[in-house]
Amino acid sequence: MIEFDRVSRRFGDIHALRYLSLTIDQGEMAFLTGHSGAGKSTLLRLLLLLDRPSGGDIRVCGESTAKIGTGSVPQYRRRFGVVFQDHRLLFDRSVHDNVALPLAMAGYAPRESQRRVRAALDKVGLLALERANPASLSGGELQRVGIARAVVAKPEFLIADEPTGNLDPALSSEIMSLFEAFNQVGVTVLVATHDLPLISRLRHRILTLSAGSLAGQESG
Amino acid sequence: MARPFSTLLIWLVVAISLALPSTFLLTLDNLGRVAPDLTRGAQLSVMLRSKADLAAARLVEQRVGAWPEVSQVSLIPREQALMEFAEQTGLSSVLMSLENNPLPHTLLVEPAPDLNKTAATALVGRLAQLSEVERVIQDTRWMARLQEALLAGWRWVTAIGSAMVLGAVLALITTMHLVIDARREEIEVVSVMGGSAAFIRRPFLYTGVYFGAGGGVLASLCVWLFSAWLAQPVDALLALYDMASPLRGPGAFYSACLLAIGVCLGWLAALIALRRYLRSLEI
Numbered sequence: 239m240i241e242f243d244r245v246s247r248r249f250g251d252i253h254a255l256r257y258l259s260l261t262i263d264q265g266e267m268a269f270l271t272g273h274s275g276a277g278k279s280t281l282l283r284l285l286l287l288l289d290r291p292s293g294g295d296i297r298v299c300g301e302s303t304a305k306i307g308t309g310s311v312p313q314y315r316r317r318f319g320v321v322f323q324d325h326r327l328l329f330d331r332s333v334h335d336n337v338a339l340p341l342a343m344a345g346y347a348p349r350e351s352q353r354r355v356r357a358a359l360d361k362v363g364l365l366a367l368e369r370a371n372p373a374s375l376s377g378g379e380l381q382r383v384g385i386a387r388a389v390v391a392k393p394e395f396l397i398a399d400e401p402t403g404n405l406d407p408a409l410s411s412e413i414m415s416l417f418e419a420f421n422q423v424g425v426t427v428l429v430a431t432h433d434l435p436l437i438s439r440l441r442h443r444i445l446t447l448s449a450g451s452l453a454g455q456e457s458g
Numbered sequence: 459m460a461r462p463f464s465t466l467l468i469w470l471v472v473a474i475s476l477a478l479p480s481t482f483l484l485t486l487d488n489l490g491r492v493a494p495d496l497t498r499g500a501q502l503s504v505m506l507r508s509k510a511d512l513a514a515a516r517l518v519e520q521r522v523g524a525w526p527e528v529s530q531v532s533l534i535p536r537e538q539a540l541m542e543f544a545e546q547t548g549l550s551s552v553l554m555s556l557e558n559n560p561l562p563h564t565l566l567v568e569p570a571p572d573l574n575k576t577a578a579t580a581l582v583g584r585l586a587q588l589s590e591v592e593r594v595i596q597d598t599r600w601m602a603r604l605q606e607a608l609l610a611g612w613r614w615v616t617a618i619g620s621a622m623v624l625g626a627v628l629a630l631i632t633t634m635h636l637v638i639d640a641r642r643e644e645i646e647v648v649s650v651m652g653g654s655a656a657f658i659r660r661p662f663l664y665t666g667v668y669f670g671a672g673g674g675v676l677a678s679l680c681v682w683l684f685s686a687w688l689a690q691p692v693d694a695l696l697a698l699y700d701m702a703s704p705l706r707g708p709g710a711f712y713s714a715c716l717l718a719i720g721v722c723l724g725w726l727a728a729l730i731a732l733r734r735y736l737r738s739l740e741i
């Protein structure tokens with residue numbers, strides 16, 4: 239469970255978030271939407287401890303993140319799988335090695351790592367491209383490799399910031415179904431997106447931010 | 459890993475910065491070891507007691523001249539010594555006004571060239587035991603000068619060496635910055651995914667060690683080549699002074715030291731270069 243309790247984040251005079259309170263339940267899938275500059279990315283960055291709030295508290299599974307010190311941040315972040323808009327794959331290594339990265343930092347043995355990477359690539363339908371270089375992949379394929387990398391270490395939470403921002407509607411819908419598939423096996427999913435037509439077709443809660451505050455939420 | 463050309467470049471920078479001071483160190487080390495041997499040929503000044511007259515002095519001169527461990531003896535009568543002293547110091551009027559000549563007769567004793575150190579010391583003792591002898595002075599002034607020069611040399615090498623090592627570290631840090639910059643994206647992604655500082659650091663520390671170790675190996679190669687090149691003329695020179703070659707090459711320990719220093723410098727430079735990047739990632 240993720241709880242934002244009157245969270246504020248100011249950048250000088252700009253209130254990126256103001257007294258924002260919201261809750262995402264364990265095992266839920268939710269969308270985060272709102273105009274550009276509404277504070278979606280800021281919210282996700284605060285959740286990943288890439289930034290700290292100016293006020294308020296963020297709790298994950300009941301524990302305040304304010305108490306997490308620098309040394310424990312990496313361990314905390316490993317509970318999250320993150321998908322970026324621009325995939326952020328590393329072009330100096332194969333698809334397999336990109337996906338294996340979270341396992342390497344968690345200290346998996348090569349054999350177990352290999353097995354998990356192949357399972358994750360299989361789930362996103364890209365096992366055939368295991369040995370390929372990411373540079374030779376299409377936009378939709380890159381994003382699916384990004385998702386495989388996010389889920390390979392079996393995180394509790396899957397976080398995505400505009401994962402379909404660069405994709406056409408058909409591919410976007412395909413990516414969203416992948417997120418739903420992972421949600422169905424128990425992963426809590428939070429996706430920030432502008433793609434209202436797509437998410438209104440799906441039956442999940444939609445949290446709308448406006449100027450740093452929660453403007454509304456409709457359950458799917 | 460960095461491109462081969464920049465790798466070669468940083469290896470050379472580290473190698474030169476380490477090889478130059480270590481060559482000087484090796485030279486000084488060799489000189490320091492040769493120096494005591496050089497005292498063997500040193501002249502001895504034997505001051506006779508003031509009650510010994512010129513005839514007695516001539517007798518001593520003859521006696522000592524017959525010893526096998528002595529190659530040559532010359533007598534400097536006290537009058538001649540005073541005159542020379544007056545000339546050298548410009549104090550002639552003062553000295554001439556003295557009633558008695560304060561200087562004794564002096565024998566200059568040249569030890570045999572093949573005398574070793576213990577025999578030379580024994581010779582000094584034997585001379586000192588003669589009843590006419592007041593004291594024996596080893597002409598060690600130039601030795602003292604050599605020692606001073608060696609000390610100055612050590613300090614000089616320490617100063618230049620530190621400056622060059624600092625230069626190597628700065629060059630290593632700059633290169634590490636380039637290496638890290640090229641992989642900034644990777645560091646950021648890994649950090650977001652929960653890579654620890656140690657995990658992020660590791661490959662860069664290896665790269666730093668690779669740079670430093672390569673430089674260290676090249677440096678000891680340079681020192682080897684240089685000392686091999688120097689060995690022949692130095693041996694020839696020392697042969698003229700009847701000395702066996704004392705010149706020593708860098709040896710395994712020396713090379714291991716250079717390698718270890720290179721490794722430490724590379725590791726240190728990588729750590730310093732990483733600090734800035736890791737700090738910007740910490741919250």
Ligand SMILES: Nc1ncnc2c1ncn2[C@@H]1O[C@H](COP(=O)(O)OP(=O)(O)OP(=O)(O)O)[C@@H](O)[C@H]1O
Pocket residue numbers: 249252253254272273274275276277278279280281
């Ligand atoms: N590091 C920062 N320094 C200054 N201002 C910032 C910073 N990060 C975000 N902001 C500001 O905070 C506000 C919210 O930004 P945020 O990126 O969270 O919006 P968003 O909802 O993700 O927008 P978009 O849909 O365009 O991605 C914006 O006005 C932005 O300019």
Ligand SMILES: [Mg+2]
Pocket residue numbers: 278279280399
């Ligand atoms: Mg954003």
